[in-house]
Amino acid sequence: MTSFVVLCILLGVGHLLRSRIKLFQKLYLPSCVIGGLFGLLVIQVLAAGSGGCSSCESVSGWLDGVTEPWRKIPSMLINVVFACLFLGVKLPALSDLWKRSGPQVVYGQIVAWGQYVVGLGLWVLVLGWIFTDLPSMFAGILPVGFEGGHGTAAGMGPVFAERGWPEGQDLAMT
Structure with missing residues (x-):
């Protein structure tokens, strides 16, 4: 209290x-x-x-x-x-909604999946070989920190700790 x-x-x-x-x-x-x-x-x-x-x-x-x-x-x-996102907002028809927001949805998916591809690709091809003592969960830091933001990074804290890398939450917050 x-x-x-x-x-x-x-x-x-x-x-x-x-x-x-x-x-x-x-x-x-x-x-x-x-x-x-x-x-x-x-x-x-x-x-x-x-x-x-x-x-x-x-x-x-x-x-x-x-x-x-x-x-x-x-x-x-x-x-x-x-x-609270949609409180007090009347949603349009699904076809109109897709027509107006479809390009943004596609762009968002490309960016989101691109972050996973870049993070995992860098880990598999470069970082995993150079920094051998760094946990493999490091590959997921990019999408957790950027796509998810600090709220997602805070929510992932227990997962990082459970997987033996509690510092991952701090790194994802940056």
């Missing part, structure tokens, strides 16, 4: 900063981004200041307890994003 309250406070701070600072408004920065950057700054300052003093160790432990649940949020919220 504390973790959720801290997120709400950060969102409130982001909203307050956005409403008071004209530069943030001109840059069209959302309140959540401003609050997130503010939280990142505060966490880094508190973590850097915790080296040495005993009371600062308790602050560092509290920060770990607050931020740990945040790791689970992307994999849950990606469901909300996709669930």
Whole structure:
């Protein structure tokens, strides 16, 4: 619960900063981004200041307890994003929909499958031979990171860990 309250406070701070600072408004920065950057700054300052003093160790432990649940949020919220895509939108007939979106669907499939072909091809032909200690799951990093994005990379974290390569999630996030 504390973790959720801290997120709400950060969102409130982001909203307050956005409403008071004209530069943030001109840059069209959302309140959540401003609050997130503010939280990142505060966490880094508190973590850097915790080296040495005993009371600062308790602050560092509290920060770990607050931020740990945040790791689970992307994999849950990606469901909300996709669930809300068509809310309030009347869908056209299937033939009209295909006529308008068909080229984009084909392009998307070419790009998506192309990422798999490039990633796997590079792995099989070059990277697997040069970097022998790198797991074969490295071949799937390209489509997970680019096509899927950070939400998919976060969701694939348990799969990477189960397959013995937990660092794969971090690499897919970049």
